[in-house]
Amino acid sequence: MHRKELAQILEQTLMAQPIKDFCPNGLQVEGRAHINKVVTGVTASQALVDKAVALEADALIVHHGYFWKGESQAITGMKKRRIEALLSAGINLFAYHLPLDIHPQLGNNAQLAQLLGIEIQGPMESGPSSVPVWGRLRTPLSGQAFADKIAKVLSRAPLASVVRDEVIETIGLCTGGGQGYIDLAASLGLDAYLTGEASEQTIHSSREQGVDFFAAGHHATERYGAKALGEFLAREHHLDVTFIDIDNPV
Incomplete structure (x- = not known):
């Protein structure tokens, strides 16, 4: 080619x-x-x-x-x-x-949501290029149970701020460094918000606005878009593709 x-x-x-x-x-x-x-x-x-x-x-x-x-x-x-x-x-x-974050099938958000049992419902921002999305857990879980699921699926324990007694049904999602969207998640009335990183103020937002928060790692949440894109190229265009994961704890 x-x-x-x-x-x-x-x-x-x-x-x-x-x-x-x-x-x-x-x-x-x-x-x-x-x-x-x-x-x-x-x-x-x-x-x-x-x-x-x-x-x-x-x-x-x-x-x-x-x-x-x-x-x-x-x-x-x-x-x-x-x-x-x-x-x-x-x-x-x-x-x-960003194109590999937001693609509806191959993107990081879509791939991570699929792995964690989240059915994406739509964008959190207005316009066609919203980076954060929101969805529903196929099986509602407590905050701790969802943190355990993240740890099992991604092979890394997330930083978790579980502040609600109820199960999580709705959740916002933005892979990578999307911690700033937690306030938008709160304004939309979502039960929880998941991203890659956390800032000092993020935990205060979680506690004071009643939103469960999970930071599962910038790298760990973004491993899947590039992999899915490569698999698409191999399947549809017959290229010889190898995905290589260089681990990063951040």
């Missing part, structure tokens, strides 16, 4: 063009023209780049790529070493941030 064809497939699948983001979505580093072997992962860290080089990949597709708004534009140090490794090996780097 030609690089341009893969770029078009990714663009059409993830509908990235109209989404305002903090980084460029799509091809970030150009490599060889022909693509057969693809590696997918969460973050284009040096460890993941090295794995892609070792596997002789033609393309690396990630959720967290490079060139974020607000960071230095200079290609030095860590950034220089990563990009140099990609260019030397002829590996294309594709990155999709």
Whole structure:
């Protein structure tokens, strides 16, 4: 497959063009023209780049790529070493941030909801590109039972603020660093809110507004979109795809 064809497939699948983001979505580093072997992962860290080089990949597709708004534009140090490794090996780097969070089937939110038994009902924000969504637990659970389920499914115990005696039926969801949406979850009358990270004020919001809160890890909640996207490319477009998980405790 030609690089341009893969770029078009990714663009059409993830509908990235109209989404305002903090980084460029799509091809970030150009490599060889022909693509057969693809590696997918969460973050284009040096460890993941090295794995892609070792596997002789033609393309690396990630959720967290490079060139974020607000960071230095200079290609030095860590950034220089990563990009140099990609260019030397002829590996294309594709990155999709918010488009890979919000895709209704392949996205991080959708994939995590499926794993945890949450049926997504709709967006928490107005407009077609809402990052947080809300849903209903297929089987309502107490806050502690839901925390236990997260720990079992994700193989990591979440930070949990269980403040309600009733079972959780409705829950807001935003993978990654979405802790700021807890107040929106409270305003919508949801029983609970799940994301990847927590801030100091998040726990106060949970306690004072009566919303159970769970922070299950930025990386742990975002492992599944890139994996699902790779499986889609292998199934529908016959590419050789390998998902590599570089563990991160955050």
